[in-house]
Amino acid sequence: MLACRRQPVDRTPVWFMRQAGRYMAEYRALRAEHSLLDICAHPELAAEVTLQPVRALGVDAAILFADILLPLAPMGIDLEFAAGEGPVIHNPIRAADDVTALRPVDPRESLGHVLEAVRLARRELDGKIPLIGFAGAPFTLASYLIEGGSSRNYEKTKRLMVGDPQTWQALMGKLARVVADYLVAQVEAGAQAVQLFDSWVGALSPDDYREYVLPHSQLILREVSATGVPVIHFGTDTATLLPLMKEAGGDVIGLDWRTPLDWGWDQVGADSAVQGNLDPVALFAPRPELERRVRAILDQAAGRPGHIFNVGHGILPETPLENVHAVVEMVHEFSVREAV
Numbered sequence: 001m002l003a004c005r006r007q008p009v010d011r012t013p014v015w016f017m018r019q020a021g022r023y024m025a026e027y028r029a030l031r032a033e034h035s036l037l038d039i040c041a042h043p044e045l046a047a048e049v050t051l052q053p054v055r056a057l058g059v060d061a062a063i064l065f066a067d068i069l070l071p072l073a074p075m076g077i078d079l080e081f082a083a084g085e086g087p088v089i090h091n092p093i094r095a096a097d098d099v100t101a102l103r104p105v106d107p108r109e110s111l112g113h114v115l116e117a118v119r120l121a122r123r124e125l126d127g128k129i130p131l132i133g134f135a136g137a138p139f140t141l142a143s144y145l146i147e148g149g150s151s152r153n154y155e156k157t158k159r160l161m162v163g164d165p166q167t168w169q170a171l172m173g174k175l176a177r178v179v180a181d182y183l184v185a186q187v188e189a190g191a192q193a194v195q196l197f198d199s200w201v202g203a204l205s206p207d208d209y210r211e212y213v214l215p216h217s218q219l220i221l222r223e224v225s226a227t228g229v230p231v232i233h234f235g236t237d238t239a240t241l242l243p244l245m246k247e248a249g250g251d252v253i254g255l256d257w258r259t260p261l262d263w264g265w266d267q268v269g270a271d272s273a274v275q276g277n278l279d280p281v282a283l284f285a286p287r288p289e290l291e292r293r294v295r296a297i298l299d300q301a302a303g304r305p306g307h308i309f310n311v312g313h314g315i316l317p318e319t320p321l322e323n324v325h326a327v328v329e330m331v332h333e334f335s336v337r338e339a340v
């Protein structure tokens with residue numbers, strides 16, 4: 001919390017994107033019994049998975065267990081997580097009529113199970129560490145809606161964006177409304193910070209970001225910031241977009257591993273905090289190399305207030321848990337030493 005506001009801290013705080021998930025035996029055991037959507041639909045299960053990495057790793061924040069695609073279902077989207085394939089959308093958006101058919105969402109009604117998971121997780125955390133809520137940003141959600149699933153080149157997405165800008169803007173406007181209301185509802189339910197995931201926006205040029213994305217993310221970030229909680233704005237492959245992402249909003253800008261942390265921080269400016277940015281694949285490295293990389297990131301942050309240590313993108317399924325745990329200890333140990 002303090003780091004989000006660029007206040008001095010005793011040691012650099014650390015948490016990980018996808019800190020709950022398949023690399024953890026406890027999660028795999030639960031997944032053997034329940035589907036991903038099942039876990040998300042049952043607040044007591046979602047809260048339990050939220051707590052698993054807190055107990056196992058000693059991280060400084062919990063992130064709610066949910067998925068960025070959950071708010072699409074009440075909009076009228078038929079969503080499935082197919083084994084081994086990732087998300088599948090059976091009725092993708094292809095034309096203006098499909099956008100018109102998307103329903104508005106009252107998160108308190110149709111996403112009440114997620115809000116209940118926030119309340120339960122807060123209760124179980126008992127004030128020890130903060131709970132981070134999250135949502136997907138309009139571009140990243142639109143890419144799933146239009147492609148029908150994950151994508152490499154975002155061809156259909158960009159063709160709609162460039163070929164039918166009116167439909168694109170209508171879609172992005174609808175998504176921004178839902179996401180803003182959803183994040184504000186998470187804060188009201190008890191989320192103490194929120195992260196907006198624009199994971200795939202790095203597929204765009206700065207000009208396209210400004211025209212087709214920025215106003216929509218900005219609306220969300222403005223409304224959520226007005227609640228008073230710190231907001232983290234994250235994307236990958238965003239080296240050329242960082243100044244525009246900062247303009248869109250957020251107290252903290254997430255950096256992926258492609259961007260040297262000090263260079264990225266220069267891009268967003270000293271009046272923003274930054275989060276990142278260990279390559280998730282470095283978590284497979286032998287301990288001395290992992291340690292070298294953790295130190296390199298802390299050296300680039302150079303003890304300046306406003307650095308939150310994280311991976312540059314989510315933890316991968318095969319990651320050795322003991323290395324993730326070791327990174328928490330390294331960050332805590334090395335950052336205290338450097339502050340002295």
Ligand code: CP3
Nearest residue numbers: 017018019020021036064065066067068086087197199314
């Ligand atoms: O970080 C956390 O610990 C909280 C949980 C979380 C999940 N999804 C659970 C999940 C978070 C923050 C997300 C966000 C999310 N979901 C993003 C943005 C972050 C990012 O990684 O860029 C995106 C793009 C999605 C969409 C999504 N969900 C995909 C592409 C997949 C399949 C990919 C895969 O790894 O299989 C999911 C499924 C998913 N969501 C899993 C988890 C733990 C893994 C699937 C499972 O348990 O079966």
